Amino acid sequence: MKCSIVIPVYRSAEILPELLRQLNSELEKLGLRNDSELILLNDASPDKSWETLRALTFQHDNLKALNLAKNFGQHNAIMAGLRVATGDFVVLMDDDLQHSPAYIGKLIQSLEKADVCFVRFEKRQHEGWKIVGSNFNNLLASYLVSKPKDLYLSSFKAFRKHIRDAIAQYEGPYPYIDGLILRSTNRIQVIDAVHHERYSGKGNYNLARSVSLLMKMATGFSVAPLRLAIFVGVAFGVISFLLVVYVVFEKIVNPNVQPGWTSIVAIILAVSGVQMLFLGLIGEYIGRLYLNSNKKPQYVIREIAGFQKSEKEISNGI
Known part of the structure; x- marks a missing residue:
């Protein structure tokens, strides 16, 4: 059985030597050192990550490195890695050693009874806002992508080859x-693990990236927001009808009552705001459909290192 470990890299030049050392040490313990491939993808990191990766390919014969032409984002980089992965099972993890390689064996073992296994962290070593944002995204995922409520999505996970094949088909x-x-x-399982502090430097995720991930989930894999727009539209229609009935009734009962212009303006502004929100959401759907039909690439590979000449040619995502 061959194991592929796919890791997107960004601002991790100082961490990479230790990451590779720990990965291969753990694979040696598991008896998988000679049946493994480490696929690391430099997502246009501004530091010396690519130079470090390229040098490490001479020290680790199971390392395959890809350098993307620009920063396409974590999930796009992972897609590039999955398309070159040849293992019977694939492990996805971060590059900062907060995901300990010591859990790789337990992840692989869990795949005996499942197609996918996620790692759940009881206590995460993140800034407070990131933990709140992650919990919020997980909550929304239950409604947007039909995530089981007892499942916690994390970037540390493993899955079988047929799942890799299904994911890689997405263009x-x-x-x-x-x-x-x-x-x-x-067929999903979960294992518990300890979340370590970042080995060196500061985390790369910020609020903008969290919002971007939420938008991918909401507009790329669900029509729930559009259904919500219909529900809100119907709700506002009902409220408007009831308000009209109330105004007419009040005018009949008390002809001298003066119209409440302030409340009318407030209602108009509220309805207009909701309309603009959902128009923007619909525009986001249409824009993504256009970019998809326009063949915007998932990623572009500038350079590779560590690949053998006998291996198939690496193509860019389309």
Whole structure:
């Protein structure tokens, strides 16, 4: 059985040597060192990550490195890695050693009875806003992509080859890995693990990236927001009808009552705001459809290192 470990890399030049050392040490313990491939993807990191990766390919014969032409984002980089992965099972993890390689064996073992296994962290070593944002995204995922409520989505996970094949078929420019997993299988397990502090430097995720992930999930893998727009429209229609009935009734009962212009303006502004919100949402759907039909690439590979000449040619995502 061959194991593929796919890791997107960004601002991790100082961490990479230790990451590779721990990965291969753990694979050696599991007896998988000679049946493994480490696929690391530099997502146009502004530091020396690519130079470090390229040098490490001479020290680790199971390392395959890809350098993307620009920053396409974590999920797009993962798609590039999945398309070159050849393992019977695939492990996805972060590059900062907050995901310990020591859990790889337990993840793989869990795949004996499941197609996918997620790692759940009881206590996460993140800033407070990121924990809140992650919990919020997980909550919305239950409604947007039919995530089981007892399942916690994390970037540390493993899955079988047929799931990798299903994910790799997706050609849209805005992939969302967990959404692709959830629409491919319901045989999912979870293991608990300790979340470590970042080995070096500061985390790369910020509020903008969290919002971007939410938009991918909402507009790329669900029509729930559009259904919500219909519900809100009907609700406002009912409220408007009741208000008209109330105004007419009050005018009949008390002809001298003066119209409440302030409340009318407030209602108009509220309705207009909701309309603009959902028009923007519909525009986002249409824009993504246009970019998809326009063949916007998921990623573009500038350079590769560590690949053998006998291996198939690496193509860019389309």
